[in-house]
Amino acid sequence: MSINEDKIREWVEYFREAREIRRRYANWDFIKSQPPKIRIALEYYIETGDFRTAAKITGMGVDEFLDMAKDLAGIPTTD
Amino acid sequence: MVNAITDTSFLIDWIRYSKSKLIFKIFSIIYIPENVLNEIRSERTLIWISEGLEEGSLAIFPELPDISREALELVARSRRVPIRPVDYPEAFCLVVGRRLNFIVLTENGGAIALKSYDPEYSGVEVLRGIDVIYRLWRLNYLNSFKDELELYQRETKHIYSRKDLVRYSDYLK
Amino acid sequence: MSETSDVSSRLKEWVEYFREAREIRRRYANWDFIKSQPPKIRIALEYYIETGDLFNAAKIAGMSMEEFNELRIKAGIPSIG
Numbered sequence: 589m590s591i592n593e594d595k596i597r598e599w600v601e602y603f604r605e606a607r608e609i610r611r612r613y614a615n616w617d618f619i620k621s622q623p624p625k626i627r628i629a630l631e632y633y634i635e636t637g638d639f640r641t642a643a644k645i646t647g648m649g650v651d652e653f654l655d656m657a658k659d660l661a662g663i664p665t666t667d
Numbered sequence: 668m669v670n671a672i673t674d675t676s677f678l679i680d681w682i683r684y685s686k687s688k689l690i691f692k693i694f695s696i697i698y699i700p701e702n703v704l705n706e707i708r709s710e711r712t713l714i715w716i717s718e719g720l721e722e723g724s725l726a727i728f729p730e731l732p733d734i735s736r737e738a739l740e741l742v743a744r745s746r747r748v749p750i751r752p753v754d755y756p757e758a759f760c761l762v763v764g765r766r767l768n769f770i771v772l773t774e775n776g777g778a779i780a781l782k783s784y785d786p787e788y789s790g791v792e793v794l795r796g797i798d799v800i801y802r803l804w805r806l807n808y809l810n811s812f813k814d815e816l817e818l819y820q821r822e823t824k825h826i827y828s829r830k831d832l833v834r835y836s837d838y839l840k
Numbered sequence: 841m842s843e844t845s846d847v848s849s850r851l852k853e854w855v856e857y858f859r860e861a862r863e864i865r866r867r868y869a870n871w872d873f874i875k876s877q878p879p880k881i882r883i884a885l886e887y888y889i890e891t892g893d894l895f896n897a898a899k900i901a902g903m904s905m906e907e908f909n910e911l912r913i914k915a916g917i918p919s920i921g
Contacts, residue, residue, distance in 0.1 A: 592784060598830075599750045599780045605828045606776060613826070637776065639676075640706075640754055649677045649708030658824040665680055665825045667751070667776030710879040713900060715888040719898050727899050836866055 604635070605666035610634045615662035629653070630661050637667050668695040671794075672728060673772040674760045675703045680774055680796055682715040683823040685813075689808050690799060691724040696735040698728040698769065703756050728763065737762045738828065741781070748784065751777035772799070773781075797827055801835060812838045858892070861920035865889045870916035884908065885915050892920060 633642035643653035719725030738758040745752040764771040884901035898908035
């Protein structure tokens with residue numbers, strides 16, 4: 589499969605902006621106050637948007653994790 | 668009306684929206700893959716799903732070996748590209764979308780990106796929450812696209828980026 | 841014309857049949873047991889009571905149909921028809 593490099597560059601920029609949004613809205617006081625497992629999962633999620641792996645780290649269901657991320661940690665879904 | 672298939676990322680956001688049931692005005696049936704259902708644990712989402720199943724507007728899409736195989740290949744292929752890959756549930760939905768002409772409902776950037784760079788999946792129609800809201804507005808189920816999008820983002824805590832909004836800039840003035 | 845009214849009255853009978861089946865499931869269900877279950881199981885049992893749909897109820901619960909059938913027996917919910 590040959591990939592259009594310009595398209596890839598656009599998407600790299602898109603995901604970078606998504607990460608910025610997550611970082612900007614995050615409630616860092618809440619995140620830093622969490623036990624290591626939760627804190628690491630939330631930080632991982634902010635950086636990557638990968639909610640499945642983040643949920644696995646915490647042992648939560650993906651919807652439970654995203655509810656916590658949104659409602660308590662202030663992290664919106666974006667991509 | 669057409670059929671759609673939804674992945675976890677779309678479902679988890681959409682059911683937070685106070686007018687979530689309006690989506691059934693656009694689709695005959697919305698399918699939820701078994702692998703997506705298996706990921707859901709929250710009461711709110713499960714109640715929404717069971718009500719939809721009861722009303723006949725939702726149905727569960729089983730794990731089919733053929734589709735599963737292609738979805739796994741897609742997962743592997745997406746990892747060769749230096750951007751967000753797709754996970755199995757999203758890949759499954761894309762394969763169903765391609766094979767059965769279902770509209771794919773997703774908020775997963777990896778799935779949307781894949782559609783744009785993989786010619787095999789370029790024909791799959793993919794809708795995000797913002798696209799569904801736009802369609803509902805065009806069909807006169809909603810009064811103002813701009814106001815409704817703001818409400819949607821507020822209620823679901825899903826923020827659309829500049830690139831997402833640019834497509835609808837004429838309607839967001 | 842008479843074929844249409846025949847189908848219509850048969851459909852009405854089936855609607856009544858399913859409504860009555862739901863009433864029976866509701867009446868016999870052990871609601872204390874059901875309410876004590878974790879959300880996924882509770883919602884699956886409630887869905888089963890409302891619809892009699894074992895296939896999808898099992899999927900909601902994340903169980904095989906056989907496992908869910910054992911559960912609905914434990915929950916006192918009869919299978920009708």
